[in-house]
Amino acid sequence: MPDSMPQLTLHDSSSRSTVPFAPLDPGNVRVYYCGPTVYDLAHIGNLRAMITADILVRLLRHLYPRVTYVRNITDVDDKINARARANGEPIDALTARTIRDFHDDLAAVGVLPPDVEPRATHHVAEMIALIERLIASGHAYEAQGHVLFAVAHFPDYGALSGRSPDDLLAGARVEVAPYKRDAGDFVLWKPSEPDLPGWESPWGRGRPGWHIECSAMSHRYLGESFDIHGGGSDLLFPHHENERAQSQCCFPHSRFANHWVHNAMLLVNGEKMSKSLGNFLTIRDVLSDTPAEALRLLLLHAQYRSVLNFTRAGLDEAKQTLNRFYRAIGDLPADSTDPVPDEVLAAMCDDLNTPRALAEMHGLADRALAGDRAAAAGLRAAGRLLGLLGQSADTWFRAGAGVDEAEIESLIAERLAARKSRDFARADAIRTDLAARGILLEDSATGTIWRRA
Numbered sequence: 001m002p003d004s005m006p007q008l009t010l011h012d013s014s015s016r017s018t019v020p021f022a023p024l025d026p027g028n029v030r031v032y033y034c035g036p037t038v039y040d041l042a043h044i045g046n047l048r049a050m051i052t053a054d055i056l057v058r059l060l061r062h063l064y065p066r067v068t069y070v071r072n073i074t075d076v077d078d079k080i081n082a083r084a085r086a087n088g089e090p091i092d093a094l095t096a097r098t099i100r101d102f103h104d105d106l107a108a109v110g111v112l113p114p115d116v117e118p119r120a121t122h123h124v125a126e127m128i129a130l131i132e133r134l135i136a137s138g139h140a141y142e143a144q145g146h147v148l149f150a151v152a153h154f155p156d157y158g159a160l161s162g163r164s165p166d167d168l169l170a171g172a173r174v175e176v177a178p179y180k181r182d183a184g185d186f187v188l189w190k191p192s193e194p195d196l197p198g199w200e201s202p203w204g205r206g207r208p209g210w211h212i213e214c215s216a217m218s219h220r221y222l223g224e225s226f227d228i229h230g231g232g233s234d235l236l237f238p239h240h241e242n243e244r245a246q247s248q249c250c251f252p253h254s255r256f257a258n259h260w261v262h263n264a265m266l267l268v269n270g271e272k273m274s275k276s277l278g279n280f281l282t283i284r285d286v287l288s289d290t291p292a293e294a295l296r297l298l299l300l301h302a303q304y305r306s307v308l309n310f311t312r313a314g315l316d317e318a319k320q321t322l323n324r325f326y327r328a329i330g331d332l333p334a335d336s337t338d339p340v341p342d343e344v345l346a347a348m349c350d351d352l353n354t355p356r357a358l359a360e361m362h363g364l365a366d367r368a369l370a371g372d373r374a375a376a377a378g379l380r381a382a383g384r385l386l387g388l389l390g391q392s393a394d395t396w397f398r399a400g401a402g403v404d405e406a407e408i409e410s411l412i413a414e415r416l417a418a419r420k421s422r423d424f425a426r427a428d429a430i431r432t433d434l435a436a437r438g439i440l441l442e443d444s445a446t447g448t449i450w451r452r453a
């Protein structure tokens, strides 16, 4: 890293402090993120983790010559089996469709793909190899066709999350079972019913537990020790604690992940998102009437470690900000390669301080709107670092309204017809409706034109 580059500092969940980031190999920074369990559309809480990863990896790529970013796909899981059964659909069809939808949704909001996207079902042999090592070293045991990790045999268990094995009982995806030596022991392998996915193993036909897949895939693609492991704070315990226990018991002199990054949760209208509260939003729900870039910007309003409250007002604010930024950029070409302004880079290097970076961008927009072309170029470059402002201003103002151009033209035609038949109430309703969506109509002698408010 050149001397002129600011030092990246990142909060590390393991040490519970914000520390300078120092890669194990500055020539290849290695990052692992837990990806989706593919049985349903991704929701905006999932998206927050994926966007946090995206801005982190974009920043690392800016600072270092090479980054290897691995994000797995969990395509074997009890929830997948249950959903496929409920849908009356083959498991492969469900997972293939969900993966396609996931990729489409992330691409829409400008999340770049990982370098490697391993699927759990393609790495069962690697998982079996790790489980065999754990049994051989006395960290795991077989019981009634299951293989369990013995938490009591790893004295450091709980050090990552600061929690105790007893807390496992309250954790997700853990069942109390008679074959466990300790209630906190977790499943590495379990028997599979004939009609469910299964693989031959030294312990009979079965399927892996959830945690072991990330230990196997991170090891395969990033080695025994790598730089950053990330995910939503809901994964810290037990999932990441268990991954770390497995990996450090397999490779006793490794660090597994050197640095742990966890993003805080997302609320919707101040409440935890849940289907029962009726505030559950998939990415698609939001994109049905909102420009994707506004959703992306909204998720950057809060620094990743702060709880983010998703509201319609927040989305509107994001749209207004983008209107302002695109006005400031004007006709500057989208593919410019101007340097990222120091103050924006410094904000991002301060533990991904996106609110501060956006405040700096507003400052650049002020100067750009006053005619400063260099500030406009800086704003465009800052946008590139954050995955924003990637389209031309013209495209944004034409399409960014979240309404389809063809739909606007057809509503204008319908309004004209309504006026001709003297249905002024209908004509006015169309005008009011479009105005509410940010589209203003202007009638002239030659016809009606529209523009973005």
Ligand SMILES: [Zn+2]
Binding pocket: 033, 034, 035, 214, 239, 243
């Ligand atoms: Zn994982």
